[in-house]
Amino acid sequence: MSELALLGGKPVIEGNLPPYPSMGKAEEEAVRDVVASGCLSGFFGSPGPEFLGGPKVRMFEDAWVTRFGVKHAVSVNSNTSGLYAAMGAIGLSPGDEVIVPPWTMSATVVSPLIYGGIPVFADIEDETFCIDPEKVKAQITPKTRAIVAVNLFGHPARIADLRAIADAHGIYLIEDNAQAPLGVEHDRPTGTVGHIGVASLNFHKHIHTGEGGVCVTDDDNLAKRLRLIRNHAENAAVHEGITDLVNMVGFNFRMTELSAAVGLVQLADIERHVAARERLAERLSDGTRDLAGWTVPKVRDGCRHNYYVWLVRYDEAKVGVSRELFCKALNAEGFPNFPAYLPPLYRLPLFRRRTAIGREGWPFTLTDRTYADGQCPVTERLHEREAILFEPCAYDVDDDLADKMIAAIRKVHAHRADLNAAADQLQTGT
Secondary structure, eight states: SSSSSGTOOHHHHHSOOOOOOOOOOOHHHHHHHHHHHHHHHHHHHHHGGGGGOHHHHHHHHHHHHHHTTTTTEESSSHHHHHHHHHHHOOOOTTTTTTEEEESSSSHHHHHGGTTEEEEEEEETTTTTOSSSSSHHHHHHHHHEEEEEEEGGGGGOOSSSHHHHHHHHTTTTTEEEEOOOOOOOEEEEETTSSSSEEEEEEOOTTTOOOOOOOOEESHHHHHHHHHHHHHOOGGGGGTTTTTOOOOOOOOOOOOOHHHHHHHHHHHHHTHHHHHHHOOOOOOHHHHTTTTTEEEEEEOOOTTEEOOOSSSSEEEEEHHHSSOOHHHHHHHTTTTTOOOOOOOOGGGGHHHEEEEETSSOOOOTTGGGOOOOOOOSSSHHHHIIIEEEEEGGGBBBBBOHHHHHHHHHHHEEEEETTTHHHHHHHHHHHTO
């Protein structure tokens, strides 16, 4: 009998990995204080002092400004809402193009559609999985209004280069910084290099408020427009001195006092939360980087990687076992993982069928852009053949358990011949 758990052996890790304990007594006390105050939301959707929210929301925004050295922080109820507000704030209009990466959460690439903008996909880099500046340059046209850079999996995109490209063409750079709250590129925090940066406080992330997000900018006008779009802009735009009323139709993207209170506690402890994920990922990399056909994450010089995801590039030819079978064996040994990430987002039906907002296919009626396979070959290769992912944010793993996870990977790799021999049996279920 093989030693591999998938083939009847004993797993290295028995039971599930413990979940990460993201909430504690301090968060509980903060929530109790807000409930006792009776003010669960301080927002009014009309001009006046309450237009900017309640005391906890304002305290949280001030704390974010101080922590990240930005001029303005605008809280919202999700990163998705923040991306929508960012598109509105820059004046995106029907037919304008926004260059986006194809490997990210879907909200990143559909956000332009809210204002009739056209997403244009540029491929990613092979080793850091972030949008490739050279591919961005090739997609810029007179219709281009913005570039969206995602600091994917916790690693910074080439945000300094992308900002230079944006400035040279008179367009905007928006950073989706959902997965890299303490990322750094050459001493600059991720999320602060673009004209607008958007952070996530969804419960899957390094720190969270259940649901929530924050937009940051150093531009006074963009900050004002973000705040208006967050809270029924149509009621307050003229009162706030806005003369350009493009996109001054507001939403309700407001953060509650409860979320802000939790956010204040989480933000104060952000370094500990992020460092725990980094320590786990770096230990996994150090313990497995010598394995053939197994390439651990690369960190560019001058960068800090926060490891929302630990992604390994898998070479089936060198290992001699299919990625799917190797991943099944890892899961059987107690190492939770999944092959591939999201499919390239231009494969979503709304892009393939070119139907988004309007019944007649608007806004795709405003462009001749198409979304066929082959336009982002690096993304397609990683998705279809190479990527194996583990989520450090999900689990509470000490050094002993991390060593068992390393042992599980090394065990499957060492006994891959057993898997190969049993592949037919596993596929047929006999």
